[in-house]
Amino acid sequence: MTSPDVTRPDQTDSDAVQTQARQPVLPPDQRVGYAVVGLGELTEEQLYPAFSLSGQSRLCALVTGNREKAREQAELLGLKPQDVYDYDHFEELKDRADVQAVFIVLPNSLHREYTERAARIGKHVLCEKPLSVSVADAEAMVAACEATGVLLMTAYRIQYAPHHQAARELIQGGTLGRIKLMTAVDVQTEPNEGQWRLKRDLAGGGSLLDVGLYCLNTTRYLSGEEPCEVFAYTHSTPGDPRFSEVEESVSFTLRFPSGLISSNSCSYGTSKHRSLRVLGEKGNLSLDPAFDYTNLRLMVDTETEVRETLIKETDQFALELDHFSGCILNGETPFTPGEEGLQDQRVMEAIYQSAREGRPVQLERLGGRDLFRGRKPARIERERA
Ligand code: NDP
Numbered sequence: 001m002t003s004p005d006v007t008r009p010d011q012t013d014s015d016a017v018q019t020q021a022r023q024p025v026l027p028p029d030q031r032v033g034y035a036v037v038g039l040g041e042l043t044e045e046q047l048y049p050a051f052s053l054s055g056q057s058r059l060c061a062l063v064t065g066n067r068e069k070a071r072e073q074a075e076l077l078g079l080k081p082q083d084v085y086d087y088d089h090f091e092e093l094k095d096r097a098d099v100q101a102v103f104i105v106l107p108n109s110l111h112r113e114y115t116e117r118a119a120r121i122g123k124h125v126l127c128e129k130p131l132s133v134s135v136a137d138a139e140a141m142v143a144a145c146e147a148t149g150v151l152l153m154t155a156y157r158i159q160y161a162p163h164h165q166a167a168r169e170l171i172q173g174g175t176l177g178r179i180k181l182m183t184a185v186d187v188q189t190e191p192n193e194g195q196w197r198l199k200r201d202l203a204g205g206g207s208l209l210d211v212g213l214y215c216l217n218t219t220r221y222l223s224g225e226e227p228c229e230v231f232a233y234t235h236s237t238p239g240d241p242r243f244s245e246v247e248e249s250v251s252f253t254l255r256f257p258s259g260l261i262s263s264n265s266c267s268y269g270t271s272k273h274r275s276l277r278v279l280g281e282k283g284n285l286s287l288d289p290a291f292d293y294t295n296l297r298l299m300v301d302t303e304t305e306v307r308e309t310l311i312k313e314t315d316q317f318a319l320e321l322d323h324f325s326g327c328i329l330n331g332e333t334p335f336t337p338g339e340e341g342l343q344d345q346r347v348m349e350a351i352y353q354s355a356r357e358g359r360p361v362q363l364e365r366l367g368g369r370d371l372f373r374g375r376k377p378a379r380i381e382r383e384r385a
Contacts, residue, residue, distance in 0.1 A: 025055035032325035033098040034126075035061035035085070037114055038106035039070055042128070046293065047105065048077060050317030056325035057318075060098050063090055090114070094121035100328060103155070103321075104128060107202040108209060112137040115152065119144040124151045126324050130213050131341025133204025135349055138342040145338060153324045153334040154341030158214060159221050160319040160377050162311045163296040167278070167285055168222050170300060170309075176280025179223065182262035184215035184276040186291050187249075190242060190268035197268075198242050206236075206246030208348055212266030214291045216351075217344050218276060219254060219262045224369035227254035227262075227347060229362050232355040237269060252351045257365055293317075323377050333374030340372045 034051070036043055039062060051059040061083045064070040070084040085092060093099050101124040104114045111132050118125045125145060131154045132138040145152035158164050171179055188211060196202040197210060220226065232252035236243035249267035256262070275288040283302030289295065293316060298309045327334045347363065354361040 028058055031056050031058040032100050032124075032328050033058055033060040033096075034101050034103050034321075035063055035093050035096070035099045035123075036103045036105060037063040037090070038104065038110075039064045039066070039073060040105065043105045044073070046317050047103065048073075050315055050321055053315045053318040054321045054325070056329070057321040061085060061093065061096060063087065063093070063102070090117055091121055093118075093123060100124060101126060101151075101324070107196040108204045109133045109202050112141050115141040116144045119148045119150050119152075122148060122150060124153075124324075124328050126153050126155055126321070127338075127341070128155045129217075129341065130204070130209045130348075131338060131345060133209070135342065135345045138338070138345040142338040142342055151324070151327060151334060152338035153327070154336045154338060154344075155320060156217055156221075156336040156340065157293075157316040157320045158218060158291060159336050160323055161296065161316045162314055162319075163287060163298045163309075164218065164221070165377065166309055166311055167287060167298055168224075170285060171222050171278060171280070172224060175282070175300070175302065176278060176284060177282030178258075179260055179278055179280040181279040182219050182223070182260065182277065184219060184262065184264045184290070185266075186211040186214045186274050187265065187267040187270045188272045189270065193242055198246055200245040203246055205348070205352070206243065206248060206250075207266040207268045208234075208247065208250045208252075208351060210266075210268075211291075212250050212252070212264065212351075213344060213348070214274070215262075215264035215266060215276070216252075216254070216347055217340075218290070219264070220344070220347075221373075222278060223256060223258075223260055223262075225256040225258060225260065226343065226366040226371060227363055228257050228365040229255040229360050230347060230350045230354050231360040232351040234352075234355040240269075242268070250351065250355065252354070254347070257367060319377065327375060335373050335375055335377050337372070337374050343372045 062070045062074055063085045065087055067086060071081055074084050102118045104111055104127045108130055111127050115125045115127055230252055234247045234250045236248040248269040251265050254262045274291040276290040277286040285300045287298055300307055300309055324334055350361040350363055
């Protein structure tokens with residue numbers, strides 16, 4: 001047997017360097033204008049930079065419960081004091097012709113209220129993950145946007161990440177042969193007892209809704225399939241006050257109609273690890289780290305070679321934003337619409353039910369691929385190094 005050809009990152013593999021085909025960069029006045037709702041960590045650290053990197057989106061207004069903080073941020077962002085709104089005056093955005101969309105970045109249980117309010121004033125909605133805290137809320141959000149004719153997109157940045165798109169192409173293009181098994185892990189420490197993420201009324205659940213969702217959603221996205229059965233365990237360390245309202249860890253298995261089985265783990269109680277492996281008849285691939293904002297690594301291991309696929313990184317949040325803006329400008333359904341977030345909500349409810357009842361839970365058996373997804377993001381183009 002010949003030894004596999006190993007390509008290391010420091011070697012130049014002319015076919016391995018890829019870049020995301022970006023949508024055209026529009027002049028500022030032709031870009032889709034957004035109001036960001038909720039100025040917390042994600043907004044400040046990831047979304048403000050993403051707006052500055054985007055080519056089709058621009059930040060026009062901020063909605064907050066803390067006007068003083070917002071005014072300071074507005075000044076740094078080149079916005080005016082009148083671009084800052086508090087939650088009670090959200091509806092005044094209706095008169096802002098330059099604001100076509102809102103980006104909801106609030107604690108999970110508030111996603112429904114602000115989606116419905118945005119839909120009522122005719123603004124498109126990009127909503128952070130998880131879409132909501134229940135199937136009922138997610139259904140109401142999808143219905144509200146449908147009723148008023150605005151687009152709803154679940155902000156699944158990872159589905160716009162070039163490494164994940166490359167992995168999906170390899171899987172669906174048959175490089176690994178028929179895929180049989182997947183494992184995904186997304187664990188971290190949630191140290192802060194006062195955090196809304198540990199309060200049931202704001203978070204809706206624990207590690208599953210927050211980080212386990214990446215394992216679930218990525219498995220569905222990479223395979224294109226929908227699970228037909230789930231089995232799960234949850235555990236919270238007895239006496240740990242952080243987990244008096246929400247679960248610490250979840251281990252869940254998904255079974256798919258093709259026979260694919262995916263094993264997943266998420267936790268708020270271990271040190272950080274985020275990885276994914278896909279095992280097929282002819283090879284396997286791994287993403288490690290898999291779910292971080294940067295420095296993702298994609299390894300492919302087949303009968304003929306073992307190599308790291310080098311991919312130029314592009315800001316995931318800017319890609320996500322520009323995808324939604326492109327959909328608004330062209331009147332198209334986003335790749336991750338509300339229905340995509342709703343489907344994850346259905347599976348997560350089944351996962352909790354399985355853990356509660358100690359038995360497998362069946363889901364509706366759905367055939368076909370990408371049943372809940374819209375227009376594909378701009379394809380990754382290969383470029384020579
Ligand atoms: P933060 O706690 O950092 O910020 C949330 C913001 O929401 C607050 O700063 C506050 O903004 C506003 N808010 C309104 N009501 C409340 C309330 N009752 N309690 C707390 N905050 C409130 O959270 P994140 O920014 O980390 O998360 C926000 C959303 O983004 C969540 O849905 C989360 O799941 C999602 N997220 C997604 C990530 C991704 O990679 N896609 C990563 C991280 C988070 P203000 O002071 O302006 O009113």
